[in-house]
Amino acid sequence: xGQMKGKASIEFxxxxxxxxxxxVVGKKxxxxxxxxxxxxxxxxxMFGMDNWEQAESTMQKKTADxxxxxxxxxxGDLRYLFAxxxxxxxxxxxxxxVDLEIPLFGLYGACSxxxxxxxxxxxxxxxGYADQVMSMASSHFAxxxxxxxxxxxxxxxxxxxxxxxxxxxxxxxxxxxxxDGMARIAGITTGRMVDMGAKDSMNMGAAxxxxxxxxxxxxLEDFQVNETWYDKIITGDLxxxxxxxxxxxxxxxxxxxxxxxxxxxxxxxxxxxxDTHAGGSGCGCSAVTLCxxxxxxxxxxxxxxxxxxxxxxxxxxxxxxxxxxxxxIAHAVVIEHIDS
Amino acid sequence: xGQMKGKASIEFxxxxxxxxxxxVVGKKxxxxxxxxxxxxxxxxxMFGMDNWEQAESTMQKKTADxxxxxxxxxxGDLRYLFAxxxxxxxxxxxxxxVDLEIPLFGLYGACSxxxxxxxxxxxxxxxGYADQVMSMASSHFAxxxxxxxxxxxxxxxxxxxxxxxxxxxxxxxxxxxxxDGMARIAGITTGRMVDMGAKDSMNMGAAxxxxxxxxxxxxLEDFQVNETWYDKIITGDLxxxxxxxxxxxxxxxxxxxxxxxxxxxxxxxxxxxxDTHAGGSGCGCSAVTLCxxxxxxxxxxxxxxxxxxxxxxxxxxxxxxxxxxxxxIAHAVVIEHIDS
Numbered sequence: 147x148g149q150m151k152g153k154a155s156i157e158f159x160x161x162x163x164x165x166x167x168x169x170v171v172g173k174k175x176x177x178x179x180x181x182x183x184x185x186x187x188x189x190x191x192m193f194g195m196d197n198w199e200q201a202e203s204t205m206q207k208k209t210a211d212x213x214x215x216x217x218x219x220x221x222g223d224l225r226y227l228f229a230x231x232x233x234x235x236x237x238x239x240x241x242x243x244v245d246l247e248i249p250l251f252g253l254y255g256a257c258s259x260x261x262x263x264x265x266x267x268x269x270x271x272x273x274g275y276a277d278q279v280m281s282m283a284s285s286h287f288a289x290x291x292x293x294x295x296x297x298x299x300x301x302x303x304x305x306x307x308x309x310x311x312x313x314x315x316x317x318x319x320x321x322x323x324x325x326d327g328m329a330r331i332a333g334i335t336t337g338r339m340v341d342m343g344a345k346d347s348m349n350m351g352a353a354x355x356x357x358x359x360x361x362x363x364x365x366l367e368d369f370q371v372n373e374t375w376y377d378k379i380i381t382g383d384l385x386x387x388x389x390x391x392x393x394x395x396x397x398x399x400x401x402x403x404x405x406x407x408x409x410x411x412x413x414x415x416x417x418x419x420x421d422t423h424a425g426g427s428g429c430g431c432s433a434v435t436l437c438x439x440x441x442x443x444x445x446x447x448x449x450x451x452x453x454x455x456x457x458x459x460x461x462x463x464x465x466x467x468x469x470x471x472x473x474x475i476a477h478a479v480v481i482e483h484i485d486s
Numbered sequence: 487x488g489q490m491k492g493k494a495s496i497e498f499x500x501x502x503x504x505x506x507x508x509x510v511v512g513k514k515x516x517x518x519x520x521x522x523x524x525x526x527x528x529x530x531x532m533f534g535m536d537n538w539e540q541a542e543s544t545m546q547k548k549t550a551d552x553x554x555x556x557x558x559x560x561x562g563d564l565r566y567l568f569a570x571x572x573x574x575x576x577x578x579x580x581x582x583x584v585d586l587e588i589p590l591f592g593l594y595g596a597c598s599x600x601x602x603x604x605x606x607x608x609x610x611x612x613x614g615y616a617d618q619v620m621s622m623a624s625s626h627f628a629x630x631x632x633x634x635x636x637x638x639x640x641x642x643x644x645x646x647x648x649x650x651x652x653x654x655x656x657x658x659x660x661x662x663x664x665x666d667g668m669a670r671i672a673g674i675t676t677g678r679m680v681d682m683g684a685k686d687s688m689n690m691g692a693a694x695x696x697x698x699x700x701x702x703x704x705x706l707e708d709f710q711v712n713e714t715w716y717d718k719i720i721t722g723d724l725x726x727x728x729x730x731x732x733x734x735x736x737x738x739x740x741x742x743x744x745x746x747x748x749x750x751x752x753x754x755x756x757x758x759x760x761d762t763h764a765g766g767s768g769c770g771c772s773a774v775t776l777c778x779x780x781x782x783x784x785x786x787x788x789x790x791x792x793x794x795x796x797x798x799x800x801x802x803x804x805x806x807x808x809x810x811x812x813x814x815i816a817h818a819v820v821i822e823h824i825d826s
Contacts (some may be wrong), residue, residue: 150565151612154589156615197808225490226676234574234633235802236594240679240813245502247495250815251602254576260590266606273613274489275496293574293804336566336589339580400515462575464633468537471581475590 149272152368155335156412162271162320163327163484164414165278166217167437170209172287172313175426175434178415181370183438184314185212191288191313193445199216199237202286202315206231206242209315210282217319224248224319225276227334231284232256232311232429238284248280256458257383258337258432259283260316261477265334266453268479269417271322278322281457284315285428295347307349308419309385309411309427316433318441325484329444332451333480335365339460341473347466351388351411351424357474361455366479373401377449380440381476382432382456383411385424410435410456432456440481447483454479489612492708495675502611502660503667503824507777510549512627512653515766515774518755523778524654525552531628531653539577542626542655546571546582549655550622556660556763557773560627564588565616565660566602571624572596572651572769573633578624588620592651596798597723598677599623600656600773601817604794605674611662618662623796624655634801647689649725650760650768656773658781662669665824669784671803672791673820675705679800680723681813687806691728691751691764694797697814698724699794705818709718712740717789720780721816722796723751723774725764729811750775750796772796784823 151157169184176187186208193201193208208227214221227246230253231238243250255262263281270276288298290311296302322329338362344353358381366372373379375394384392389409396403410432411425436454443449457476466472491497509524516527526548533541533548546569554561567586570593571578595602603621610616628638630651636642647649661667678702679705684693698721706712713719713736729749736743750772751765776794783789797816806812 150616154565199808200803200810221691225494230594234803234804235572235596235800237800237802237805237810240800240802241681241805241810244679244681244813246680249678251606251676252594252815254570254594256575266591268617269613270609273609273615274615275609276490336591338587338589339584341581341584416774460575460577460580462573462577464539464574465577465581468539470540470577470581473584473591 154364155333155368157333158268158272158321160272161332162268162322163324163330164318165321165327166213166215166219166319167328167441168209168213169316169434170205174262175312175314175414178420180414180439184422198286198288202238202284202289203242205315206238206284210246213317213319219319223278226270226279228253230254230259230266232290249295255475256460257427257429258456258458258475258477259429261456261479264479265302265336265477267320268331268334271320279320280317283319283429283433285311285430287311287313290428294463304423305348306423307387307425309350309383309424309425310426312388312414312426312431314430314434316437326357326442327484329481330484331479332482335361335368335478337361337476339473339475341471343471345471347388347461349387350427350459351385352391353459353472354474355388355391357476358392358455358457361478363477365453373403373406376451376453378408378452379403379417380405380452380454381409382431383427384409384457385411387424444481444483450483495673495706495708497673498608498612500612500662501661501670501672501771502608503664504658505661505667506553506559506659507781508549508553508556509656509774509777510545511774515652515654515754518760520754520779526785538626538628538657542578542624542629543582545655546578546624549657550586553657553659559659563618564620566610566619568593568607569622570599577584595815596800597767597769598796598798598817599769600813601796601819604819605676605817607660608674611660616816619660620657622657623769623773625651625770627651627653630768634803644763645688646763647727648763649690649723649765650762650769651768652754652766654770656777667824668781669821670824671819672822675701675708675818677701677816679813679815680751681811683811685811687801689727690767691725692731693799693812695724695728695731697816698732698795698797701818702815705793708790713743713746716791716793718748718792719743719746720748720792720794723767724749724797725751727764784821787823789822792821794821806822
C-alpha cells in the first residue's frame with residue numbers, strides 16, 4: 147500500500163481520527179498550570195481503594211469510562227484496547243481494564259507507552275482491522291516511587307535532576323472513515339532502544355534525550371521534511387535536563403528547536419510552586435497533557451501539525467541494582483488539525 | 487478491507503508467511519522430549535553472563551541472530567520487532583534487543599506474549615506497514631522464580647499443580663508477498679482479560695484455563711467454524727491442571743477436545759523423569775515449542791491448520807501479596823500449511 151516511509155515510519159493512507167479524549171489526574175496535577183484543563187481531578191490519591199496499585203487501576207477504569215461517555219461511544223463498538231502502565235506485569239492495566247471486556251494488547255514502553263499505544267491503534271484502524279479502538283496509558287506517583295526508587299515513608303532527598311511521576315491517566319478513541327473529530331493521526335515513527343550508558347535513576351531526562359533525538363531525526367528523515375514542518379515538537383517527559391541535552395544534540399545537527407520544542411513534563415507542574423525539580427514524568431504525563439492541552443490546541447487550529455514524542459527510560463530496580471545502564475526509547479506520532 | 491471477523495478476530499487478506507524460526511533453550515529443556523528439535527541448547531544457565539537477567543537478554547540476542555542467519559535475512563530488512571518477556575519493565579527484551587537497532591514495540595502479555603507478538607507482527611505485514619518483521623518472546627526459570635515466587639536458594643517445595651518456567655527464547659520472521667516459507671498466518675483472535683478469581687500462584691493453569699476457553703470459543707464463533715476445522719488446538723502452558731479445566735469447559739459446550747488439544751507445557755518436559763509437576767510455563771514455553779515442533783509439523787503437512795493459543799496469567803508479586811486474584815489472557819493465531 148506504499149505507506150512505508152523511510153526506515154521506521156508509516157504515513158497513513160486513511161488517517162485515523164481521534165474522536166474522544168479524556169484525562170483523570172491526582173491532586174497535585176490538578177493544582178498545576180494545566181489544572182483547569184483536565185476532565186477530572188481526584189483529591190484522594192488512593193481513589194477510594196486499599197492500596198496504590200488498585201488506585202491506579204481505578205484511575206484507568208474511570209478514564210476509560212469517561213472517554214467512552216464523552217465521545218458518546220458504545221463500549222461494544224471498541225474493538226481493541228492498546229494500553230499499558232509502568233508497573234511490573236502491567237498490573238494497573240490488567241486489573242483496570244478487566245471490566246471493560248475489550249480485547250487487549252498489553253504494551254510496555256516505559257513512559258513512551260502512549261506513543262506506542264497511539265501508533266499501534268492507528269495502524270489497526272487505518273488497516274481496517276477495527277472501526278474504533280482505545281489507546282490508554284497511566285502512571286501513579288506512589289506506585290512508581292514504590293517500585294522504582296524508595297518507599298515514600300523513607301522520605302529520601304531528590305536531586306534537581308529528578309522528575310516527579312505524574313498521577314494521571316489519559317485515553318483516546320481512534321476511529322476510521324471519519325472527518326469529524328479532534329485531530330487526525332497522519333503518521334508515526336517507531337523508536338528503537340538507545341543506550342548511551344546513562345546510569346542515574348534520578349536523572350531520567352539524560353537517559354531519554356538520546357532516544358528522543360534519534361526518533362525525531364528519524365521522523366524528519368523518513369518524511370523528508372525539516373523541523374519547521376511542525377508547529378510544535380512535543381516530547382513526553384525529558385524535563386529541564388533532558389530538554390537541554392536534546393536542544394544541544396539538535397543544534398549540532400544545525401536545527402534550532404528552542405522555540406519549536408515543548409516538553410509535557412515541563413508544562414504539567416509549576417516548578418517554583420510545586421517543588422517538582424526537573425519536571426513531571428511517567429506514562430501518564432504525556433498521556434494527560436495530550437488529552438487536555440495538546441489535542442484541543444490542534445483541534446482549534448492553534449497548531450496545525452505537531453510531532454508528539456513520548457519518551458521512555460527502561461529503568462528497572464533489578465537491572466539498576468545490578469549496575470546496568472538505563473536505555474531509552476521514544477515513539478513519535480504526527481498529529482494534524484482537521485480542516486472543517 | 488473487510489478483514490474483521492466477528493467480534494475479536496481478523497482474517498488476513500494476504501496471510502503473512504513465517505520464513506524463519508529459531509529456538510534457544512537451557513539444559514533442562516534440552517534434556518526433555520523436544521530436546522533434539524531445538525536449534526541451540528545452552529548448557530550454562532548463565533549464558534556466560536554475571537546474572538540471570540543478563541543471561542535472558544543474551545538468550546534473546548542469540549535467538550534473534552540465529553533466526554536472521556537461518557533465514558538468510560539481512561538485519562536491516564527487519565522493519566519492526568514485536569517482543570517481550572516476563573520481567574518487570576521488560577528488561578530481558580530492553581537489554582537483549584538494543585544491539586539489533588530495530589524499531590521495537592515492547593509487549594507484555596505474560597505467557598501469552600508470543601501470541602500477541604505474532605498477531606501484531608502479522609497485522610503489520612498484512613497491512614503493508616513492513617516487508618519483514620520479527621516476533622519474539624523469552625522466559626528464564628531463574629529470573630521468573632526470583633521475580634514471582636521465592637529465591638531459588640530458599641529451596642521451597644512445589645505442589646503438583648505448579649509449573650516449571652521454561653528457559654528458552656523463540657523467534658520468527660514474518661514476511662509479506664511470499665509463497666515459500668514454513669507456514670502462513672491466516673488470522674488471529676485477540677483475547678481479553680478474564681478474571682475468575684484464581685489466587686494460587688502455584689496453580690497458574692487454573693488461572694489461565696478460563697481465558698483459553700474464552701479465546702478459543704471466540705475464535706470458533708468469529709470464524710464460524712467448529713473445533714474440527716483445526717487439526718490441533720494448541721495452548722501455551724496450561725499444564726495438566728489447566729488442560730483438565732479447559733476440556734471440562736469445552737465439554738459443557740458440547741465440544742470434545744480430548745484428542746484435538748495439545749499443550750506446549752505438557753510437551754516440553756518429561757513429567758516422570760524431570761520432576762516438573764504440571765508442566766512447563768513462561769513466554770518461552772509456547773515460543774520455543776512453536777519454533778521447534780509445531781511449525782515443522784505444519785510445514786510438512788502433518789497438520790494443515792492449527793490454532794496456536796499462548797496463555798498468560800497476570801501474576802505479579804505486588805498484586806499477589808496485596809491479596810488480588812490472578813487474571814488470565816490468551817491470544818489465538820491461526821497457522822496454516824502452505825501448499826506448494
